[in-house]
Amino acid sequence: MAAAAVAAAAEELGLLECKVCFEPYGPGGQRRPRNLPCGHVLCLGCAAALGGAGRRGLECPFCRRAWGSADTSDCLPLLQLLEAAGGQPAEAGAGAGAAGPAGGAALRLALGGWGALVNPTGVAACPRSGRLAVAHDGRKRIKVFGASGACVQQFGERGEAGNDLKYPLDVAVTLDGHVVVTDGGDRSVKAFDFDGRGTLALREGFSLPWGLDVTRENEVLVTDSEAGALYRLTADFAKGKLQKAQVIQSKLTSPRGIAVSPASGVIAVIEHLKAKGPNNSSTRMKIFSADMKLIGQMDSFGLSLIFPSKIYATAVAFDKEDHIIVTDVYNQAVLCLGKPEEFPVYKPIISHGLSYPVGLTYMANNSLVVLDGGDHSVKIYGST
Structure with a gap:
């Protein structure tokens, strides 16, 4: 039933x-x-x-x-x-089965699935409550899961006065518990409380805001994919007041994924590079110090000279030990690239059971959260 x-x-x-x-x-x-x-x-x-x-x-x-x-x-x-719904039993395609994850992470909980989540694009964890906010293309654009895995809130319906979301690209949660979303539909950055009430909407100055993360000072970093820029936003989200918006890095190439280390303040940015010919796109990882000095970079070609196969990174995060963690859609994996001072090294964390990993975050208890766009789910891993 x-x-x-x-x-x-x-x-x-x-x-x-x-x-x-x-x-x-x-x-x-x-x-x-x-x-x-x-x-x-x-x-x-x-x-x-x-x-x-x-x-x-x-x-x-x-x-x-x-x-x-x-x-x-x-x-x-x-x-x-x-x-x-009453159709004939479907035969699974080749390779449909998924082996258990390898490389030091074990699947603890899977949330969502097609219908519950539709083409999800971003995931973030609340550092205080442990709730997960997921941006997707469903009727309510933001879905919030509690620590038990149950959906506890949904908001952001397209056209809804006060909290309209047209096409969310990424999501972050501030230290004071506000959900910040980049909206590719009207090229804006919007903030909500966890009850779904819109508190702030910035619709000017962005070409195509994409990736999001929050610094240790509760500032929001935003990548602008079309402008090739990185913004720092300082705001009182509870009062809905923007205090400062500044470009802290320019001349980037289609920057999307971004992460800030909670340990060191180091910033990792994923650039998306285009080359001539079909399916020749690649990515480049840039690592900046907390004061925005470039301390390392490597593109897909350079990584392929070091690692066993080509890597196409879509999302990045830092664990508590300051390791750089990325999702790799080419190999359907999650990889550790080492700490900033040793970047890049190669250590697979999850090498099985993922279809199209597009999002990544860590919870306060250091559980790894992977957003899988292939089967429209959120997968939570713990250490083996």
Whole structure:
């Protein structure tokens, strides 16, 4: 009964139909749901049509991420929902099974899944309460999970007066418990309390605000992907007053993911680099001291000379010991790149069980939180 109710709710929300042709998904044939590498879902027929006629430069129709015609995979959560809704049992695609995580981390809890979370883009932990805020493309753009894993709050519906969110790209939680979101829809930075009340909205000065993190002084750092800049925002979020906004780094190349070390104040920024030819994008990690002096950098090519395979980093975080931790979507893994003074080293933390890791954070108890855009879930790991 519970599975059928979830399936009915998913059908009511339109999750069981392709958003390109608007035909209902089915367990087989041209209507079978397929994941693109970015995590968005199309039916097999539309994916084949987009990849037809020998095309090489394929783009997701939703986020414009490049993909290859052989890069799709079965969307297992949707196939399971279709089965619960009365369809024929779905056969899992090759490689659908996931081995347990390796490299020093064990999966403790998984939250969300397709329908509960839709194409999630960012995750952050509240240092005081342990609650997790997740930005996604559902009707309520921010979903808050309690320490037990239950959803305790949702807010940020598109068009809703006072707390409208159009297209959230990342989320952070301040030391005083405010949820800060970058909104790519109207190119703004917005702050809310955990009850969902909007307290501050900055809509001027940004080209495309993207990544977020909070410093030890409770200031918010924001990457601007189009402007190639890094901003520092000082504000009284409870009173909704911006005190200062300044550019602290410019001439960056499409900066997105960002993290601030709680131990040293060191800042890590992920730049997204474009090269000629399909699927030739790469990333570069830059490490800055707390006073914004460059202390290290390495791009995907340089890392591939040191590590066993090419790395495409999408998110970054620091653990309590000041290690740089990144998600790697090419290898479906989470890696430790060492401390800033020894960057880069190579140590896999999670090498199995991830589909498309796009977000990363640490909780106050040092549990590692990974946002998996491939199966639309939040996965929480503890030490083995």
